[in-house]
Amino acid sequence: MLTALRGGCIYVSRDTMAELRKDPLTHRWVIVSTERTKSPTEFISSTTVSESETGKTDPLAEGNEKMTPPEIYAFRPKAGPANSGGWKVRVIPNTYPVLRIEGQNRAEGVGIYDMMDGVGAHEIIIETPKPDQPLETLPLEDIADVFKTFKLRMIDLEHDMRFRYLLVFKNVGKVAGASLTHSHSQLIATPVVPKIVQDKLDMSEAYYQDKERSIFEDILQQELRDNHRIVYQNSGFVAFCPYASRFPFEISIFPRRQMCDFYASEKNDFLQIADCYKVVIQKLNKALNHPHYNCLLYTAPTRSSTAAARLNGLEKYFRWHLEIFPRVTMITGFEVGSGFYINPVPPEAAAQFMQDVQV
Amino acid sequence: MLTALRGGCIYVSRDTMAELRKDPLTHRWVIVSTERTKSPTEFISSTTVSESETGKTDPLAEGNEKMTPPEIYAFRPKAGPANSGGWKVRVIPNTYPVLRIEGQNRAEGVGIYDMMDGVGAHEIIIETPKPDQPLETLPLEDIADVFKTFKLRMIDLEHDMRFRYLLVFKNVGKVAGASLTHSHSQLIATPVVPKIVQDKLDMSEAYYQDKERSIFEDILQQELRDNHRIVYQNSGFVAFCPYASRFPFEISIFPRRQMCDFYASEKNDFLQIADCYKVVIQKLNKALNHPHYNCLLYTAPTRSSTAAARLNGLEKYFRWHLEIFPRVTMITGFEVGSGFYINPVPPEAAAQFMQDVQV
Numbered sequence: 001m002l003t004a005l006r007g008g009c010i011y012v013s014r015d016t017m018a019e020l021r022k023d024p025l026t027h028r029w030v031i032v033s034t035e036r037t038k039s040p041t042e043f044i045s046s047t048t049v050s051e052s053e054t055g056k057t058d059p060l061a062e063g064n065e066k067m068t069p070p071e072i073y074a075f076r077p078k079a080g081p082a083n084s085g086g087w088k089v090r091v092i093p094n095t096y097p098v099l100r101i102e103g104q105n106r107a108e109g110v111g112i113y114d115m116m117d118g119v120g121a122h123e124i125i126i127e128t129p130k131p132d133q134p135l136e137t138l139p140l141e142d143i144a145d146v147f148k149t150f151k152l153r154m155i156d157l158e159h160d161m162r163f164r165y166l167l168v169f170k171n172v173g174k175v176a177g178a179s180l181t182h183s184h185s186q187l188i189a190t191p192v193v194p195k196i197v198q199d200k201l202d203m204s205e206a207y208y209q210d211k212e213r214s215i216f217e218d219i220l221q222q223e224l225r226d227n228h229r230i231v232y233q234n235s236g237f238v239a240f241c242p243y244a245s246r247f248p249f250e251i252s253i254f255p256r257r258q259m260c261d262f263y264a265s266e267k268n269d270f271l272q273i274a275d276c277y278k279v280v281i282q283k284l285n286k287a288l289n290h291p292h293y294n295c296l297l298y299t300a301p302t303r304s305s306t307a308a309a310r311l312n313g314l315e316k317y318f319r320w321h322l323e324i325f326p327r328v329t330m331i332t333g334f335e336v337g338s339g340f341y342i343n344p345v346p347p348e349a350a351a352q353f354m355q356d357v358q359v
Numbered sequence: 360m361l362t363a364l365r366g367g368c369i370y371v372s373r374d375t376m377a378e379l380r381k382d383p384l385t386h387r388w389v390i391v392s393t394e395r396t397k398s399p400t401e402f403i404s405s406t407t408v409s410e411s412e413t414g415k416t417d418p419l420a421e422g423n424e425k426m427t428p429p430e431i432y433a434f435r436p437k438a439g440p441a442n443s444g445g446w447k448v449r450v451i452p453n454t455y456p457v458l459r460i461e462g463q464n465r466a467e468g469v470g471i472y473d474m475m476d477g478v479g480a481h482e483i484i485i486e487t488p489k490p491d492q493p494l495e496t497l498p499l500e501d502i503a504d505v506f507k508t509f510k511l512r513m514i515d516l517e518h519d520m521r522f523r524y525l526l527v528f529k530n531v532g533k534v535a536g537a538s539l540t541h542s543h544s545q546l547i548a549t550p551v552v553p554k555i556v557q558d559k560l561d562m563s564e565a566y567y568q569d570k571e572r573s574i575f576e577d578i579l580q581q582e583l584r585d586n587h588r589i590v591y592q593n594s595g596f597v598a599f600c601p602y603a604s605r606f607p608f609e610i611s612i613f614p615r616r617q618m619c620d621f622y623a624s625e626k627n628d629f630l631q632i633a634d635c636y637k638v639v640i641q642k643l644n645k646a647l648n649h650p651h652y653n654c655l656l657y658t659a660p661t662r663s664s665t666a667a668a669r670l671n672g673l674e675k676y677f678r679w680h681l682e683i684f685p686r687v688t689m690i691t692g693f694e695v696g697s698g699f700y701i702n703p704v705p706p707e708a709a710a711q712f713m714q715d716v717q718v
Contacts, residue, residue: 023603024566024574026558030603031701098701111581112574113602169693177691195698199385207383215383215471222470243472244382244389246695294692325692332536333653333684334528336605336695339554342390342457 018099018118020192029192031098031118060182062129068092072123073152075145088142089149090126097122098188105162105191119162121189125149128183134172135183136281143274144267146185150297151263151270153187158263158302163189165197165301168262173292175327185295193301200298201311201318208317216319220254229351232279236272239280241347241354247329248345249288249354251280253322262299262320277322282359284326291326298323377458377477379551387554390457390477419541421488427451431482432511434504447501448508449485456481457547464521464550478521480548484508487542493531494542495640502633503626505544509656510622510629512546517622517661522548524556524660527621532651534686544654552660559657560670560677567676575678579613588710591638595631598639600706600713606688607704608647608713610639612681621658621679636681641718643685650685657682 017034059067065083074087093101099120106117127135127146135143154166170185171178193201207215223229223240231239231251239253253276259265265273284291299320303311335341376393418426424442433446452460458479465476486494486505494502513525529544530537552560566574582588582599590598590610598612612635618624624632643650658679662670694700 021603023601023605024578025562026555027562028603028605028698028700030605031699032604032705033703034705034707110602111585112577113581167697167699169697171691171693175689175691177689177693190699196385196696197698199698203384203386218471219383222472226470242382243469244380244387244391246382246387246389247692294696296693296696323696325696327692330534330536331690331692331695332530332534333606333686333690334530334536334655336690337555337653337655337682337684338526338528339387339556339558340390340526340549341387344392346391346393 020116020118020190022114022192024112024114026195027198028195029190058131058180058182060124060126060180060184061131062087065090069095073149073156075149085129087129089145090129091149091153092124092126094122094124094186099190107191116191119191121157121160121163121187123153123187125153125168125185125187126182127185131182133183134281135170136278136285140271140274140278143278144270147265147270147273148267150185150187151265154261154263154299157187157189158304160189161304162191163302163304165190165193166299167194167197168297168299170295172294173290173327175292176294176325178292197298197301201301201314204317205313208313214258214317214319216254216321217258220256228348231283231351231354232276234272234275236269237276239276241351243347245343245345245347245350246335246341247325247343249284249291249326249328249350250343250347251284251324253277253280253324254319255321258315259320260300260315260318262297264320273322279359280324280354283354283357284324286357286359287354288326288328291328293324293326295322295324297321379475379477379549381473381551383471383473385554386557388549388551417490417539417541419483419485419539419543420490421446424449428454432508432515434508444488446488448504449488450508450512451483451485453481453483453545458549466550475550478550480516480519480522480546482512482546484512484527484544484546485541486544490541492542493640494529495637495644499630499633499637502637503629506624506629506632507626509544509546510624513620513622513658516546516548517663519548520663521550522661522663524549524552525658526553526556527656527658529654531653532649532686534651535653535684537651556657556660560660560673563676564672567672573617573676573678575613575680576617579615587707590642590710590713591635593631593634595628596635598635600710602706604702604704604706604709605694605700606684606702608643608650608685608687608709609702609706610643610683610685612636612639612683613678614680617674618679619659619674619677621656623679632681638718639683639713642713642716643683645716645718646713647685647687650687652683652685654681654683656680 018031019034020029021032022029062085069092071083072091074090076087078086080086099118099122101121103117103119105119128138150168157163157166167188204215220238229240237253237255239251242252300314300318377390378393379388380391381388421444428451430442430449430451432450434448435446437445439445458477458481460480462476462478464478487497509527516522516525526547563574579597588599596612596614598610601611659673659677
């Protein structure tokens with residue numbers, strides 16, 4: 001059985017109950033294991049990232065479908081039975097989900113604290129049937145199919161009234177928290193909106209109230225005009241190193257057209273984002289010798305639940321986007337404790353360097 | 360000359376100009392190098408944390424005062440000339456400061472973006488004259504002298520109208536970003552308030568507006584009443600694993616009495632925090648086999664500048680406190696990109712475990 005798939009960089013073991021807890025001083029939600037039967041040190045050792053699966057049987061490869069939980073979805077160009085070969089993209093539940101699909105969203109106060117049951121979904125999007133095929137090495141159409149699969153899964157999960165946010169992300173390399181080398185992304189559906197997403201919603205809403213313009217469009221126009229931080233652009237997307245980059249070679253990718261939901265993307269959007277992603281990652285690979293990295297997809301919160309009523313206007317002020325964080329510097333408790341980052345590489349220099357890299 | 364002292368986990372080289380830039384989507388300030396003469400990859404390699412200085416001459420040890428920049432302050436029980444031996448605590452400027460002490464706080468808009476000149480202070484507090492003496496192994500009175508030194512430096516820097524925040528922190532071990540093993544802390548004075556501090560100010564103010572009570576006092580009372588997450592307490596301080604801990608064995612230390620500024624602490628406070636710190640770190644060392652960790656001191660922003668006028672009421676709703684982050688799990692772009700943390704160890708289990716550890 002599959003034993004090494006983990007969400008984020010930490011997994012919550014099969015027998016562990018989890019709950020969501022809100023920090024009263026920052027309003028940040030945390031997924032906290034509530035299992036108390038093991039000793040804390042056992043938990044610690046179990047969180048160490050395992051050896052790469054290279055050399056062992058690859059549970060995500062075509063032909064090994066029986067090694068994973070039954071699939072949720074698969075794209076089979078020539079059709080065929082579930083959990084068999086012939087697929088190009090395949091989605092399975094994470095064997096060790098950080099949140100559980102079963103249960104209701106019980107929320108309660110614990111004195112002054114707030115908690116919710118750890119209900120959610122945690123899926124693995126297997127991006128290619130073959131081992132050792134990084135996403136950016138696939139043909140454009142195949143990369144587009146992966147992005148389209150994100151859309152299909154998001155539309156399906158958006159119907160679930162318990163979920164407030166659908167977080168799609170990709171960890172590449174051990175330093176980025178990946179435990180398997182087989183190319184994959186993850187989707188976590190949560191009953192809360194992650195803190196940084198909430199910050200972006202709040203700031204872009206306030207900006208719109210003030211100026212009646214989208215901050216995303218204003219950033220995009222300034223980046224195109226300045227042309228100091230652009231890494232790559234095509235007819236659909238612009239990739240640039242953000243003005244206040246926290247990390248060396250940090251990259252944002254904005255769509256040119258206004259869409260608050262990623263799942264509003266259509267066929268041409270998928271081809272364009274596939275092209276942009278492919279070029280940017282190939283440039284990163286060449287510039288930094290295949291760095292480990294994290295990629296996060298920011299999209300609007302789900303609006304099926306009643307809690308979403310206050311998100312009125314979202315379609316004007318928020319825009320979905322990607323962020324890529326190559327892991328070339330260490331992240332410590334200083335950064336996460338202060339929210340203060342020190343970036344030794346000017347984003348202008350990083351962008352220039354990547355513009356010059358031929359791929 | 361001293362070559363390895365660095366702020367946070369990254370240093371900005373001697374010839375590097377830095378500026379502060381504000382991210383428009385999150386209102387997070389970042390210190391960004393603006394030096395463009397080197398290639399970005401040179402910057403990258405220069406940020407790798409160096410080998411421990413063990414075995415080489417310890418530039419922070421007594422007798423090697425000439426290896427460091429001239430001291431800003433030293434505590435010499437028997438007096439004596441500056442930059443000589445006989446000190447117990449010594450403060451020097453960081454040879455590679457992340458911000459420069461010279462210059463005015465020039466702030467300007469860059470299109471829709473905001474920037475400020477990289478003006479600030481960056482000091483190293485050397486906590487003991489001897490190598491290989493971790494802070495927690497010193498006698499209580501000596502640890503108290505270190506905390507008192509933080510106060511003296513903060514009072515001095517508070518007079519500088521350019522500074523808005525004084526961030527005191529300690530990195531222990533390579534994984535926490537420390538480049539020297541000699542026990543030391545750092546102080547960075549910045550013309551902006553770090554994001555997480557601002558979040559805490561905003562939330563504690565809103566709580567006070569709503570309830571006319573301090574959220575810090577409410578948390579403290581609930582922790583004492585529940586008694587599920589207490590690690591240690593004495594007459595002045597309570598150490599506990601926060602309800603929504605982001606990391607295994609994360610610890611907060613709150614003073615029992617209301618003080619928004621750390622520098623309001625008096626002799627007895629220093630002895631009590633020294634005792635609390637010593638016990639907590641000794642327990643951590645025993646429980647997790649000397650983990651690398653970061654410790655951050657949260658205090659109120661400076662109020663000498665006019666920008667501080669809106670901080671009226673701070674003395675009622677904000678309280679200084681410490682947070683300790685043992686580094687037992689990896690921090691990746693997922694966490695910093697989403698603000699979403701997954702903690703595999705229940706804080707209740709961590710607290711129980713540490714309560715049981717005898718030191």
